[in-house]
Amino acid sequence: MTTSHQDPDRVRIFDTTMRDGEQSPGASMNLDEKLRIADTLERMGVDIIEAGFPIASNGDFEAVHEISKVVETATVCGLARASRGDIDRAAEALKPARQKRIHTFLSTSPLHMKYKLQMEPEEVHQAVIDSVSHARNLCDDVEWSPEDGTRTEHDFLCRTVESAIKAGATTINIPDTVGYTVPEEFGALIAMLFNRVPNIDKATVSTHCHNDLGLAVANSLAGVANGARQVECAINGLGERAGNAALEEVVMALRTRRDLMPFDTDVKTELITKASRLVAGITGFAVQNNKAIVGANAFAHEAGIHQDGMLKHAGTYEIMTPESVGLKQSNLVLGKHSGRHAFREKLRELGFELGDNAVQDAFRRFKDLCDKKKDVFDDDIIALVDDAVTRTNDRIRLVSLHVVCGTGAEKTSDIELEIDGEIVATQGTGDGPVDATFNAIEKLFRHQAQLSLYQVSAVTEGTDAQAEVTVRLDEDGKSVNGQGADVDTLVASAKAYVNALNKLLVKRARTAPAALTA
Numbered sequence: 001m002t003t004s005h006q007d008p009d010r011v012r013i014f015d016t017t018m019r020d021g022e023q024s025p026g027a028s029m030n031l032d033e034k035l036r037i038a039d040t041l042e043r044m045g046v047d048i049i050e051a052g053f054p055i056a057s058n059g060d061f062e063a064v065h066e067i068s069k070v071v072e073t074a075t076v077c078g079l080a081r082a083s084r085g086d087i088d089r090a091a092e093a094l095k096p097a098r099q100k101r102i103h104t105f106l107s108t109s110p111l112h113m114k115y116k117l118q119m120e121p122e123e124v125h126q127a128v129i130d131s132v133s134h135a136r137n138l139c140d141d142v143e144w145s146p147e148d149g150t151r152t153e154h155d156f157l158c159r160t161v162e163s164a165i166k167a168g169a170t171t172i173n174i175p176d177t178v179g180y181t182v183p184e185e186f187g188a189l190i191a192m193l194f195n196r197v198p199n200i201d202k203a204t205v206s207t208h209c210h211n212d213l214g215l216a217v218a219n220s221l222a223g224v225a226n227g228a229r230q231v232e233c234a235i236n237g238l239g240e241r242a243g244n245a246a247l248e249e250v251v252m253a254l255r256t257r258r259d260l261m262p263f264d265t266d267v268k269t270e271l272i273t274k275a276s277r278l279v280a281g282i283t284g285f286a287v288q289n290n291k292a293i294v295g296a297n298a299f300a301h302e303a304g305i306h307q308d309g310m311l312k313h314a315g316t317y318e319i320m321t322p323e324s325v326g327l328k329q330s331n332l333v334l335g336k337h338s339g340r341h342a343f344r345e346k347l348r349e350l351g352f353e354l355g356d357n358a359v360q361d362a363f364r365r366f367k368d369l370c371d372k373k374k375d376v377f378d379d380d381i382i383a384l385v386d387d388a389v390t391r392t393n394d395r396i397r398l399v400s401l402h403v404v405c406g407t408g409a410e411k412t413s414d415i416e417l418e419i420d421g422e423i424v425a426t427q428g429t430g431d432g433p434v435d436a437t438f439n440a441i442e443k444l445f446r447h448q449a450q451l452s453l454y455q456v457s458a459v460t461e462g463t464d465a466q467a468e469v470t471v472r473l474d475e476d477g478k479s480v481n482g483q484g485a486d487v488d489t490l491v492a493s494a495k496a497y498v499n500a501l502n503k504l505l506v507k508r509a510r511t512a513p514a515a516l517t518a
């Protein structure tokens with residue numbers, strides 16, 4: 001079998017959590033959050049980090065630019081439509097990167113060309129040549145994607161791919177944009193490109209599969225089996241609509257079934273759980289309990305017969321170890337009397353590399369937590385640090401909250417906020433304590449956004465567990481998720497609501513990418 005021109009035994013992992021993933025409604029990420037994700041992805045050994053779509057907004061440009069400054073080993077990639085303006089903006093954003101890639105795309109399916117682009121196939125073909133040539137003049141590493149590739153006529157697909165490679169594309173990515181294909185068909189499509197495109201050996205062939213039929217990972221692996229050596233994927237399967245192929249599933253499938261798919265990735269799988277939690281925390285997209293690899297139940301055994309087997313030999317019911325994805329027992333950690341040094345060590349062990357001020361702040365909050373909660377676990381520390389980092393650069397902050405509730409009592413909420421440095425206070429009433437609190441916040445910060453989700457979960461077990469609250473707000477077709485954690489559910493709720501408002505302010509400043517259907 002022919003494969004892409006790179007090392008035939010290695011599959012490159014291209015992460016698009018911060019580009020396609022961020023296109024999921026509600027999954028907005030601010031600059032600090034993107035920098036944290038980029039740092040984790042780089043430490044995980046991801047080969048290419050697609051950091052955003054620079055023309056889409058100043059925020060996207062800045063994110064790609066800042067990530068380009070700090071990433072050392074991975075290639076940083078920026079997305080661009082087939083226009084000079086997009087490509088120039090991507091090149092500008094990527095300037096500081098040590099290794100950079102411009103990813104440009106154009107639809108090639110009859111449906112997209114006719115209705116979306118309103119262009120004739122010949123015009124599309126020329127635009128592919130022009131855009132890829134222009135990108136290649138600015139950057140040595142150029143990826144081209146025929147959007148809606150799986151619904152493109154084969155002759156036209158082969159012709160555009162061949163021309164893109166001639167024009168300088170070094171990676172050819174085949175998107176299943178609408179998640180329509182099935183493994184057999186997708187594998188055959190990749191094989192067809194290897195058989196029919198004469199210069200295909202000059203490029204790395206890549207897959208980009210959406211999960212509308214729940215087949216994104218299976219399709220990606222079928223692509224690999226037929227010669228693709230780059231897989232585009234996202235942490236927790238984040239992405240447009242039903243999402244992209246989940247990075248953790250692709251990587252663990254390759255690792256676990258090396259007997260059938262003898263290909264390596266450079267991903268340090270022990271960091272998978274941390275990356276998953278980080279992305280879930282930042283986006284507010286909770287991972288379902290039975291999600292493969294990173295769901296809470298992925299390594300849990302309930303049935304007695306399974307538990308019995310596990311005690312006799314873990315291999316009876318376990319195809320991977322929890323340790324291989326970085327899952328540890330939630331350990332009882334330090335107590336009230338633990339010192340700063342031990343706390344810093346614990347943060348390092350949990351994967352947080354924080355500056356002195358952030359450690360100081362987290363330590364103070366840890367001590368407060370010890371006063372309120374008997375047992376403090378690793379997960380408490382993670383929630384505490386995530387909560388602190390979530391609030392950096394916020395324009396609105398929660399200062400204090402006092403709530404009256406219970407049977408018969410009128411529910412009132414006295415709240416103090418700091419808005420752009422000024423302290424303001426009011427009282428709200430409502431049907432319940434959360435309603436009263438949210439009404440009070442709205443009185444202090446007027447907005448038209450609709451509350452579309454309010455969700456509470458416990459970080460650990462026990463009645464003194466910290467509550468982790470997610471709030472989703474929708475405004476003008478844009479949605480944002482806010483998070484808050486605290487041992488007091490109402491304080492966590494207020495923090496989550498305030499966090500969502502802060503994200504909304506960031507989102508309002510950003511313009512939506514025009515005509516982006518990817």
Ligand code: KIV
Nearest residue numbers: 105145147175177518
């Ligand atoms: O799904 C898609 O087609 C995309 C392209 C931009 C690669 O995201």
Ligand code: ZN
Nearest residue numbers: 020177240518
């Ligand atoms: Zn996509």
